[in-house]
Amino acid sequence: MREILWTTFLLSAATYAIACFLFVGQSRQSPTTPRLGPKLAPGLLAGGAVLQLTYLVLSAVSDARCPVFSLHSALGFLSLVGVVTYAVLSRRRRLEAIGGFVAACAVLFMLAARLIAEPSPEPNNPWLMAIHITANLLGGGILLIAGCASAFYLWNEHRLKSRRLLGQGPKLPPLEALDGVVHRLLWIGLPLLTVGVLTGRLVQQTQRITPGGEVRAILSTASWLLLLGVLVLRQTASWRGRRPAYATLGGAIGIFVVIALYVVRALLAEGL
Amino acid sequence: MIVVVGLSHRSAPVEVRERLAVAPSDLALRLDELKRRTGAGEMVLLCTCNRVEVMAAAQTTGDDSLGTLASRIVDELEAGVLQPEVVTAGVASIRPHLYVRESREAIEHLFRVAGSLDSLVVGEPQILGQLKDAFASARAGKAVGPWLNRAFEHAFRVAKRVRTETSLGTGQVSIPTVAVDLAREIFSTLAEHKVVLVGTGEMATLVATLLGRAGAKVLVVGRTAEKARELAQRLGAEPRKWEDLASLMVEADIVVSSTSARDHVITLDHITQAKRQRHGRNLFLVDLAVPRDVDPRVGKLDGVFLYNVDDLAHVADAALADRQKEAEKAAHIVDEETESYLRRAHAERITPTLVALRERFHSVLEAELERSLRGERLTLDETQKEALRRAVGSAVDKMLHAPTERLRAWAKDENFGDWHTDLLVSAIEGLFQLGDEATPAPHIESERAKR
Numbered sequence: 198m199r200e201i202l203w204t205t206f207l208l209s210a211a212t213y214a215i216a217c218f219l220f221v222g223q224s225r226q227s228p229t230t231p232r233l234g235p236k237l238a239p240g241l242l243a244g245g246a247v248l249q250l251t252y253l254v255l256s257a258v259s260d261a262r263c264p265v266f267s268l269h270s271a272l273g274f275l276s277l278v279g280v281v282t283y284a285v286l287s288r289r290r291r292l293e294a295i296g297g298f299v300a301a302c303a304v305l306f307m308l309a310a311r312l313i314a315e316p317s318p319e320p321n322n323p324w325l326m327a328i329h330i331t332a333n334l335l336g337g338g339i340l341l342i343a344g345c346a347s348a349f350y351l352w353n354e355h356r357l358k359s360r361r362l363l364g365q366g367p368k369l370p371p372l373e374a375l376d377g378v379v380h381r382l383l384w385i386g387l388p389l390l391t392v393g394v395l396t397g398r399l400v401q402q403t404q405r406i407t408p409g410g411e412v413r414a415i416l417s418t419a420s421w422l423l424l425l426g427v428l429v430l431r432q433t434a435s436w437r438g439r440r441p442a443y444a445t446l447g448g449a450i451g452i453f454v455v456i457a458l459y460v461v462r463a464l465l466a467e468g469l
Numbered sequence: 470m471i472v473v474v475g476l477s478h479r480s481a482p483v484e485v486r487e488r489l490a491v492a493p494s495d496l497a498l499r500l501d502e503l504k505r506r507t508g509a510g511e512m513v514l515l516c517t518c519n520r521v522e523v524m525a526a527a528q529t530t531g532d533d534s535l536g537t538l539a540s541r542i543v544d545e546l547e548a549g550v551l552q553p554e555v556v557t558a559g560v561a562s563i564r565p566h567l568y569v570r571e572s573r574e575a576i577e578h579l580f581r582v583a584g585s586l587d588s589l590v591v592g593e594p595q596i597l598g599q600l601k602d603a604f605a606s607a608r609a610g611k612a613v614g615p616w617l618n619r620a621f622e623h624a625f626r627v628a629k630r631v632r633t634e635t636s637l638g639t640g641q642v643s644i645p646t647v648a649v650d651l652a653r654e655i656f657s658t659l660a661e662h663k664v665v666l667v668g669t670g671e672m673a674t675l676v677a678t679l680l681g682r683a684g685a686k687v688l689v690v691g692r693t694a695e696k697a698r699e700l701a702q703r704l705g706a707e708p709r710k711w712e713d714l715a716s717l718m719v720e721a722d723i724v725v726s727s728t729s730a731r732d733h734v735i736t737l738d739h740i741t742q743a744k745r746q747r748h749g750r751n752l753f754l755v756d757l758a759v760p761r762d763v764d765p766r767v768g769k770l771d772g773v774f775l776y777n778v779d780d781l782a783h784v785a786d787a788a789l790a791d792r793q794k795e796a797e798k799a800a801h802i803v804d805e806e807t808e809s810y811l812r813r814a815h816a817e818r819i820t821p822t823l824v825a826l827r828e829r830f831h832s833v834l835e836a837e838l839e840r841s842l843r844g845e846r847l848t849l850d851e852t853q854k855e856a857l858r859r860a861v862g863s864a865v866d867k868m869l870h871a872p873t874e875r876l877r878a879w880a881k882d883e884n885f886g887d888w889h890t891d892l893l894v895s896a897i898e899g900l901f902q903l904g905d906e907a908t909p910a911p912h913i914e915s916e917r918a919k920r
Contacts, residue, residue: 290657357654358768360780372751374657437749438772 198259205252206307212245213280213303220297239287242300246280249273249307263327268463269310271334275456276306278338286342286378292370298345309460322403329396333417336389337452340424343382344449347442350375354439376437379445383428387421390452394421413455420451470814471616472535473570473578474542475515475522478589481566483779487760488563489521491551492729496603497610499551504612506550507541511614513607513621515582517599518672518727518759518778519589521551524579526616539569576620577807583624584631584799589782590644591796592637595672597628619814627806634802637795644778645675647785648755652680652723655753655774660684662722667691667714667734669700670727673757677725678704685723690714692728718743718752725755726762734762740773747772755781815890816880822894823873825903830865 219238253273260267283299286292353369370378397414427444430436476486491499491514500514503523510528515521523542527534547564570578581587588596604621607613613621631637649659656662664685666677681687687706690713691697701708709717718724718739728734735754743752754775756763761777768775776784838861842854849857876897880890897903 353654357651357774360776360783369654371653371657372655377657435748438751440771 198255202252202255202259205248205255206311209245209248209252210304210307212241212248213300213307216241216245217297217300217304220293220300223293238293238296239284242280242296243284245300245303246277246284249277249280249303253277263323266323266326266330268459271330272306272310272456272460274334275338275341276303278335279303279342282339282342282382286381290370290374290378291368292374292378294369295342295345295349298349299342302341302345312460312464322400325396325399325403329393329400332389332396333393336386336391336393337456339382339386340390340452341449343379343386343424344446344453346370346375346378346382347445347449350379350442351439351446354442376442379442380431383424383431383445387424387428390421390424394418413458416451416458417455420448420455423451424448470535470572471511471524471526471575471579471620472539472542472572473522473524473575474539474546474567475520476563476566476568477520477522477587478779478782479587480568481563483759483761483777485563485566486519486521489516489546489551490518490729490759491516491521494729496606500607500612501610503542503545503550506545507538509538509542511617512612513603513617515600515603516551517596518757519782520582520587522582524575524617524620526614535571539571543567543569573807573811576810577803579620579624580627580803580806580810581800583628584803585628585637586631586796586799586803589778590647590785592799593643595643595675597625598671600628601625620810623806623810627803630802630806631799635795635798637799643675644672644757644781644785645679647781648676648725648776649679649683651755651774651776651781651784652753655751656722658684662686663688663720664723664725665690665709665717665721666700666704666706667724667726667762668728668730668758669693669696670729670757673725673727673755674700674704676755676757677706680723680725681706688717688721690717692730715739715742719746721752722750723753723755724763725757727757728762729758730762731760733764734758735764735767737764737766740767740770744770744772757781812881816877818890819876819880819894822897822903823876826897826901827865827869827873829901829903830869831862834861834865 216238219241223238253270256270256273257263279299280303283292283296287296349369350372353372353375356369357372394417397417401410401414423444427436427441427448431441476489478486493516496514496516500512503509503514504512504525507525508528509525511526513524515524523546525538525542527538543564546567547562578587583597583600585592585594585596600621604613604617607617652659659680660683662685664677664680664687666673666687666689669689669691677687677689681704687701687704688709689697689701689704689706690709690711691700692711694708694710697711698708700706714734718735724735726734735756740752749772752773754763754767754773756775756777759778763775763777765775765777767773835858838858842849842857876893879893
């Protein structure tokens with residue numbers, strides 16, 4: 198079983214890595230030259246996702262426990278959410294540059310998860326915890342992609358504003374497409390994160406909270422509030438452009454830091 | 470030979486170029502004024518958004534006269550002959566931005582311009598049409614003579630060769646295509662977006678046409694309602710009133726402007742007011758006019774992307790890096806054609822001398838023949854006399870055929886050199902006294918003395 202798990206893990210990581218190179222290659226091609234395997238990179242990304250899902254299911258079966266209770270599996274699911282979100286969004290949109298970034302993040306998360314191989318202890322209230330972690334994983338994964346799209350928005354906006362950098366570097370997605378993607382992702386990701394934050398408050402009431410846990414809770418609530426503010430202003434005051442992109446990126450960075458703190462805590466617990 | 474004086478995107482930024490820009494309607498008037506003031510024999514005025522150039526030939530031959538003419542043109546341009554209504558006092562001099570090309574350099578420059586090698590976007594096709602229009606306008610104003618006529622006709626042939634023998638014009642990266650590509654970087658799809666075309670400039674019309682083909686809805690506004698309506702009809706677009714321009718800034722997603730107005734047509738006030746009602750939508754402004762139509766401060770606003778001709782050219786330059794080989798081929802053609810033109814011009818320098826030589830021979834022999842016919846009291850009828858005249862004329866032609874051909878061949882030979890040609894011309898003119906019409910041929914003079 199361990200050999201099968203190891204093989205699917207390696208195959209998944211390798212497939213993501215190849216997809217990442219292909220996406221980057223595509224985004225750097227000039228519009229006049231024929232595109233390098235236009236369907237190959239998304240295909241490989243999808244293949245990597247299937248392999249990763251297989252790996253995660255097999256790991257859960259092998260450990261005989263719910264995968265969300267292990268940070269190792271949770272990180273894997275987080276990257277899977279990101280990949281699936283991108284796959285859905287990239288249909289009929291020119292988002293190759295983001296594809297490369299998503300694939301690279303998937304590989305990174307998988308490798309980080311490998312370092313945290315030990316499962317966490319069983320929680321007091323497994324159902325509440327399962328809902329809390331699942332909502333956070335889905336919401337966090339989707340909002341991380343929103344943050345990534347915002348970063349690309351700011352990059353492309355800077356290129357277009359400065360005028361002199363155009364024609365160099367990768368072909369970035371159009372501003373309007375990126376803005377639309379961020380808007381949709383906020384609408385989908387924020388309700389999920391809201392569930393995650395609310396269930397998190399309940400979990401805090403039933404479990405002993407460490408000082409590190411308090412920092413994570415404050416940071417995740419602040420990120421949630423920031424993203425909520427962006428969504429409300431976008432909806433009510435037609436807030437578009439550079440400033441909401443910065444705010445969304447800030448919210449996504451907050452979520453990323455919370456995840457990083459989990460990983461660091463797990464690594465420290467393992468003596469790394 | 471000819472001289473070229475001017476400035477272009479290579480020597481001057483748009484802020485300087487717009488100070489020399491001439492509206493198409495004023496072109497003939499300004500050309501006439503400049504030609505009169507400088508005393509040029511021939512003159513063509515080329516005025517596009519990327520260059521203002523004066524091509525001229527002196528009334529007299531010689532390098533000195535060309536240099537004098539060039540400095541007179543520079544002085545007049547500096548004095549503001551092209552824009553007499555604009556106050557130049559206290560404004561920085563344009564002289565450092567002006568270039569002067571004479572003789573061979575002028576011909577090479579003209580060929581490079583015609584071949585689109587000196588364009589903002591190398592290979593763009595509009596420049597040839599603009600050059601032809603400038604030439605036609607000068608010809609209509611009787612400002613073109615043999616020098617410019619020959620140079621321009623050859624330049625048009627060079628442009629044709631560049632088009633057919635290189636792929637510089639294929640897979641076109643031009644100002645209009647760059648503008649459309651940039652629009653695609655801002656808007657994911659151009660369908661359902663509104664494009665407002667302000668003015669009826671050629672390049673702006675091209676941009677609007679391409680955007681229209683991509684599915685955008687085009688609206689046309691112009692200060693002359695009739696012109697705007699005609700253009701809208703031609704583009705399958707919707708004409709709008711000039712007074713609606715401010716409100717169109719709310720509707721528009723893309724604005725392409727190219728008017729010949731001297732002041733900003735789209736002001737900062739227009740856009741800041743429109744932004745309040747635009748609900749955060751991005752606005753892409755393409756300013757193809759020189760002088761610029763859009764206040765440059767507009768480009769600093771959030772969600773507003775302003776590009777003028779220079780900005781578009783910088784983008785195009787990066788895209789053109791892989792077409793460098795084709796540009797090199799085209800440059801080789803220009804070099805070849807410059808040599809060929811100069812050889813022909815060189816060979817033609819000897820033509821007036823050869824014509825004069827033939828005339829001198831014919832006139833001398835005819836005079837001798839007439840004198841003989843009268844003096845010897847020959848009883849020949851008119852038919853016989855005519856036959857005799859023809860025989861003598863034919864003999865002269867045959868005698869001069871070989872030396873004429875040899876002289877032409879030498880003049881065409883690039884190894885022969887200018888100095889040798891000049892020496893040869895001087896020698897022939899001196900030996901046969903061709904330059905002096907009043908002096909009869911030496912042997913006639915001696916005959917008279919004998920008598």
